[in-house]
Amino acid sequence: MPAVVVVGLQWGDEGKGKIVDFISEKADLAVRYQGGANAGHTVVLNGRTYRFHHLPVAALRGKHVCLASGMVIDPVKLIEELESLSREGIRPRLTIDGRAHIVLDIHKLLDEAEESSGKGVGTTKRGIGPAYTYKCARVGVRFSDLADTESIKPRLKKAIDMARALLSGVYNMDAELDVERVTQFLHEVTSRLGGYIGDVSLLVNETLDRGGFVILEGAQGTLLDIDHGTYPFVTSSNTTAGAACNSVGIGPKRVDEVIGVAKAYATRVGKGPFPTEMEEPVASTVRERGREYGTTTGRPRRVGWFDAVAVRYSIMLNGVTSVALTKADCLAGIDPVKVCLAYELDGQEIKSFPSSPYVLERCKPVYAELDGWEALSREEKLAALKGNFDALPKQLREYVDFLESLLACPIKYLSIGAERQETVIR
Numbered sequence: 001m002p003a004v005v006v007v008g009l010q011w012g013d014e015g016k017g018k019i020v021d022f023i024s025e026k027a028d029l030a031v032r033y034q035g036g037a038n039a040g041h042t043v044v045l046n047g048r049t050y051r052f053h054h055l056p057v058a059a060l061r062g063k064h065v066c067l068a069s070g071m072v073i074d075p076v077k078l079i080e081e082l083e084s085l086s087r088e089g090i091r092p093r094l095t096i097d098g099r100a101h102i103v104l105d106i107h108k109l110l111d112e113a114e115e116s117s118g119k120g121v122g123t124t125k126r127g128i129g130p131a132y133t134y135k136c137a138r139v140g141v142r143f144s145d146l147a148d149t150e151s152i153k154p155r156l157k158k159a160i161d162m163a164r165a166l167l168s169g170v171y172n173m174d175a176e177l178d179v180e181r182v183t184q185f186l187h188e189v190t191s192r193l194g195g196y197i198g199d200v201s202l203l204v205n206e207t208l209d210r211g212g213f214v215i216l217e218g219a220q221g222t223l224l225d226i227d228h229g230t231y232p233f234v235t236s237s238n239t240t241a242g243a244a245c246n247s248v249g250i251g252p253k254r255v256d257e258v259i260g261v262a263k264a265y266a267t268r269v270g271k272g273p274f275p276t277e278m279e280e281p282v283a284s285t286v287r288e289r290g291r292e293y294g295t296t297t298g299r300p301r302r303v304g305w306f307d308a309v310a311v312r313y314s315i316m317l318n319g320v321t322s323v324a325l326t327k328a329d330c331l332a333g334i335d336p337v338k339v340c341l342a343y344e345l346d347g348q349e350i351k352s353f354p355s356s357p358y359v360l361e362r363c364k365p366v367y368a369e370l371d372g373w374e375a376l377s378r379e380e381k382l383a384a385l386k387g388n389f390d391a392l393p394k395q396l397r398e399y400v401d402f403l404e405s406l407l408a409c410p411i412k413y414l415s416i417g418a419e420r421q422e423t424v425i426r
């Protein structure tokens with residue numbers, strides 16, 4: 001059995017949670033590989049909505065779930081998440097890699113200060129950027145440090161001095177910060193989460209050696225990747241499939257399959273270029289149909305047409321082996337439906353994704369217009385879910401075929417509703 005990476009191909013919220021849940025029935029292990037509480041992955045099961053911020057969604061199926069070393073974990077939010085699942089009677093086996101970093105209050109303060117300054121990129125304010133900054137500056141705190149908080153006191157002191165200097169020097173803010181308070185917090189984290197700390201890399205490698213099935217769940221999307229995304233309007237981690245190997249601690253040859261998740265349209269939360277952003281009133285119609293409001297922050301998501309230039313770029317970066325196309329049902333009644341085939345830049349047509357967000361900002365989409373489809377009837381949906389793809393409206397099938405030919409990658413899964421079973425395997 002394989003290791004499968006599930007990665008978003010747009011700017012996040014593609015429906016990764018829904019697809020991971022769908023494929024995870026036979027998983028032996030499920031791992032989140034990067035990011036932290038900035039993610040919001042939703043699973044709808046029998047009319048109930050479950051939201052995950054750190055935990056892999058396979059927790060819902062009672063699977064052994066892991067948080068990999070590439071993550072920055074907010075213990076307060078993680079405990080809330082575990083408690084909320086526990087109230088539903090779900091108490092998953094959990095392993096947190098000792099190498100994963102801990103998001104501290106200073107990180108959240110810094111993130112909020114930057115956003116309040118009006119110069120931020122529109123983050124989730126979950127302290128993600130500062131936590132990764134501290135990690136790279138070698139002043140972060142890892143779960144394995146909890147075993148010896150005395151030894152890390154000099155590092156903690158430096159971390160706090162840096163936060164104080166930034167808050168007062170850059171943001172003109174005073175904050176009461178002291179090492180003792182952070183140490184006390186770390187002791188609380190030890191008592192609540194200490195028992196979950198382990199070696200995720202070893203677990204994953206051993207599970208794969210035994211022939212087990214491991215799902216590596218990405219967060220955010222490829223176009224928010226710190227290197228390959230629309231920098232600086234990105235998150236602070238590598239979100240791509242390649243990063244899964246590094247963040248989990250497995251060799252690149254261990255990944256057998258990369259499922260890229262894309263919406264039948266596009267959304268983006270926060271600032272940054274978005275060439276196919278829709279005009280009103282169609283933007284609001286799609287936003288309402290797709291309930292495009294952030295799972296983590298509740299912010300209305302910006303809505304755009306499917307951008308095949310961007311998604312092709314993401315497929316290339318991730319080595320995607322199959323695509324899962326979600327939310328096609330949310331475009332029902334929209335006519336025509338547009339798809340961006342190329343960009344026009346300074347009078348020339350280009351089909352590559354520019355490295356500069358300022359160049360991308362100047363790109364005008366070149367659209368194809370396709371016939372729209374009506375809302376699926378119950379019969380059409382049921383027949384399609386039983387495997388009869390031809391039962392779906394002709395225009396919707398043509399839309400999927402058209403995207404497949406543009407992307408040059410098989411669209412293996414078609415999601416036509418939020419519920420777990422509303423997924424057609426083509």
Ligand code: GDP
Nearest residue numbers: 013014015016017040041042327415416417418
């Ligand atoms: P993620 O961050 O990629 O896991 O995506 P989110 O969970 O943030 O956002 C996707 C939203 O769309 C969630 O509310 C899902 O329940 C919902 N969803 C996923 N797939 C479908 C679909 O095919 N149709 C509809 N109507 N909703 C979907």
Ligand code: IMO
Nearest residue numbers: 012013038039040122123124219220235269270
């Ligand atoms: P999931 O996993 C959509 C966006 C923020 C902001 C930028 C940086 O649910 O797809 P950050 O808090 O990470 O420093 O914010 O990234 N962003 C997301 N957008 N879905 C997400 O996660 C996101 N996580 C971060 O809106 O533009």
Ligand code: MG
Nearest residue numbers: 013040041295
């Ligand atoms: Mg989300």
